[in-house]
Amino acid sequence: MVATEAYVALSGVLFSIGAVGVLTRRSAIMIFLCVELMLNAANLALVAYAYRWAGTGLLTGISGQTAVFIILAVAAAEVAIGLGILVAIFRNRASTDVDALSEVRL
Amino acid sequence: MVTFVILAVVSVVGALGVVLLRQPIHAALSLVGTLLTLAVLFVTLQAHFLAVIQVLVYAGAIMVLFLFVIMLLNIEQQRKEIRPWLRWVAYGIGLVAAVGLIVGALLDPRQAPDAAVARAALQGGNALLIAEVLYFEFMLAFQLVGVLLLTGMVGAVALVQRRRPPPGGVSAATAREAVLTDRPGRPSSHPVEAGGR
Numbered sequence: 394m395v396a397t398e399a400y401v402a403l404s405g406v407l408f409s410i411g412a413v414g415v416l417t418r419r420s421a422i423m424i425f426l427c428v429e430l431m432l433n434a435a436n437l438a439l440v441a442y443a444y445r446w447a448g449t450g451l452l453t454g455i456s457g458q459t460a461v462f463i464i465l466a467v468a469a470a471e472v473a474i475g476l477g478i479l480v481a482i483f484r485n486r487a488s489t490d491v492d493a494l495s496e497v498r499l
Numbered sequence: 500m501v502t503f504v505i506l507a508v509v510s511v512v513g514a515l516g517v518v519l520l521r522q523p524i525h526a527a528l529s530l531v532g533t534l535l536t537l538a539v540l541f542v543t544l545q546a547h548f549l550a551v552i553q554v555l556v557y558a559g560a561i562m563v564l565f566l567f568v569i570m571l572l573n574i575e576q577q578r579k580e581i582r583p584w585l586r587w588v589a590y591g592i593g594l595v596a597a598v599g600l601i602v603g604a605l606l607d608p609r610q611a612p613d614a615a616v617a618r619a620a621l622q623g624g625n626a627l628l629i630a631e632v633l634y635f636e637f638m639l640a641f642q643l644v645g646v647l648l649l650t651g652m653v654g655a656v657a658l659v660q661r662r663r664p665p666p667g668g669v670s671a672a673t674a675r676e677a678v679l680t681d682r683p684g685r686p687s688s689h690p691v692e693a694g695g696r
Contacts (some may be wrong), residue, residue: 395503398604400544403507405600407514407533413593414518417586422569425516432536443624444544445609448616458546458624459632464661465556465646470651473559476568477658483572487519492581496613 398481407434421482421489425475432468436461502543510536523569527562534558545617631686 411434414427443457481487513536516529534557541550622628633641
């Protein structure tokens with residue numbers, strides 16, 4: 394059986410790749426995709442720890458998986474709102490380049 | 500072990516594709532590959548229900564929504580960068596973060612649980628067990644997610660819909676509204692846009 398830390402390390406790698414994507418991509422849609430990648434990396438760590446602590450009691454193990462379920466619902470809501478904002482911005486600006494969106498600043 | 504290595508390599512390659520591929524469609528399809536790989540990893544971790552949900556909701560619904568929006572918006576190619584060295588700074592940060600997370604994970608080795616014990620406790624992560632925890636221990640979170648989804652639904656409709664001007668004369672209120680909604684085809688009324696960048 395694969396050790397838990399291997400799963401957590403893979404989760405860390407995926408999270409870092411997603412973070413690099415958020416820092417380097419310039420189109421807002423691509424930034425959203427990278428945020429989804431980071432969310433999934435966090436989900437993988439939660440499921441791995443749910444497996445790790447499964448033997449110590451029923452709730453400890455299964456609540457990790459339940460947290461992933463809730464994260465999934467939050468991600469769905471976030472995508473709906475985020476893509477709605479993107480479509481509204483694109484309608485006004487004909488661009489989703491985040492460097493050009495500089496009106497909302499102090 | 501072999502399964503894990505194959506899945507890990509495929510998922511990391513897919514994630515790199517999300518970050519590095521130029522075309523947004525290719526990047527989105529690459530993310531679909533990573534999501535499917537993660538679903539298989541969930542199966543190896545005794546989370547069968549979550550694996551099904553991952554395929555249905557993430558790889559199905561959410562990514563289809565992404566692909567729709569990408570095709571709808573027809574994003575232009577990336578322009579020339581203002582500060583090219585910033586990209587390398589970001590790669591360096593990502594590398595440091597990845598190495599740090601791997602070392603942190605490996606420095607904390609815990610004995611892997613007995614597969615039979617974990618399998619008996621999780622029971623494949625079936626929907627009944629998850630529902631029991633979700634409706635008792637996670638009740639507040641469940642209710643809040645319900646409110647959040649309702650807010651998301653209303654917000655998405657409110658953001659995307661177009662307002663039609665009422666027939667008849669243009670009052671001051673509708674004129675202001677027209678400026679606020681700022682439809683395409685109209686000359687922009689933003690002073691920032693008029694000044695150019």
